[in-house]
Amino acid sequence: MDLIALPPGLAPEADTARSVEDLFRAAYHEYHYLDDLHRTDRHRFLAHRDGRVVGYATARVVGTRAVLANLLVHPSLRGSGLGRQLETARSGRLRELGLSLYTSCTCEDGGSQRLKWSIGMRPVALRIGYRRGVAHAGSWGSSVVFTDETPEVGPVGEDxxxxxxxxxxxxxxxxxxxxxxxxxxxxxxxxxxxxxxxxxxxxxxxxxxxxxxxxxxxxxxxxxxxxxxxxxxxxxxxxxxxxxxxxxxxxxxxxxxxx
Known part of the structure; x- marks a missing residue:
């Protein structure tokens, strides 16, 4: 298993992008973020096995924060520890850059949430019915917002x-x-x-x-x-x-x- 980190400015090669698209389709009924594959402002972490992408994670930098997204593991490798490897590599690299972490985790099971707990993130909000049609047709999945900051509510700004x-x-x-x-x-x-x-x-x-x-x-x-x-x-x-x-x-x- 090879784990590769691609910094911002580098997009996946065409064959790799197609392999990631296949991974998205294997993992979800419907996913709305495939266009992110073609953006060059993302940190990407890819796990390769037998010539295909079997694990994928991304993050984008917003100010002093890294917004984590798209932690995917091929269904045949779930439970193998690959998700933890990807999360450890991603969070470690972003923290080396001095960034705090922010993300939302799925509620179909507790796996994604456990990973966030394990790297020192904690839940701060719950979104019920946030993920329409992602897990399966007609579903209204939910998510938990996690951060490693200690949030302090600030000024609201304009409507x-x-x-x-x-x-x-x-x-x-x-x-x-x-x-x-x-x-x-x-x-x-x-x-x-x-x-x-x-x-x-x-x-x-x-x-x-x-x-x-x-x-x-x-x-x-x-x-x-x-x-x-x-x-x-x-x-x-x-x-x-x-x-x-x-x-x-x-x-x-x-x-x-x-x-």
Whole structure:
């Protein structure tokens, strides 16, 4: 098994890119980030075996942070320790560069979350019904946000709405949250706000506190809430796996709502 690190500025060769695409298709029902293969601003870590890519991990640098993504292992090699090798190589290299780590992990099982715990990252937010159609057709998978920082909520900045129609996600950022215009949206809806906005949303029965999450545009941690809409209910119905140990780490969703 060969493990290769490609720094930013280098894209995979054509044969390697095709092999990575095959790996994505073997690992997921549908994946929306294949265009990332052609970007040259990513750190990439590839595991080769018998002339094909069997493991793949990436990260992009945003300010002083590395946003981890795409940790894939071929289904035939899951449980072999390859995922841990990739994660150790990736996190070690990024920390050598003085970067803190940020990512979200799947909730179909606990494997990805265990890896993040093992490299010193901790959960700070939960996204229910965030991953539409990725694991299998019609699924509304969930994810846990991890970081190795100690988040401190900062200033909110200007109001913004980001809509991702392809992935069925809406993110609203602002100091004075008004969920009313967003309640009819069936997909995942997240609201990021400061202390005064969080106090109001805590009183809203249609919103659930999700923890703290990062506004990557400004590099600011904010309080995160999710609307209890169709995506939220569908995500709960998938019975997401959320690891809660050690006990002193708080995962901000009511225990009766998460299996």
């Amino acid at each position: 913004r709405i980001h809509e991702d129609a392809e992935r069925g996600r809406t993110r609203w950022i602002g100091a004075d949250p008004d969920p009313a215009p967003l309640r009819g949206i069936p997909g995942y809806v997240e609201l990021l706000t400061g202390a005064s906005g969080a106090a109001r949303l805590h009183e809203d029965p249609g919103a659930v506190y999700a923890g703290v999450d990062l506004d990557l545009e400004t590099g600011t941690w904010l309080y995160s809430f999710q609307l209890r809409n169709a995506a939220y209910r569908a995500g709960l119905a998938e019975r997401p796996v959320v690891l809660r140990a050690p006990a002193e780490v708080f995962v901000p969703v009511e225990p009766q709502e998460v299996a």
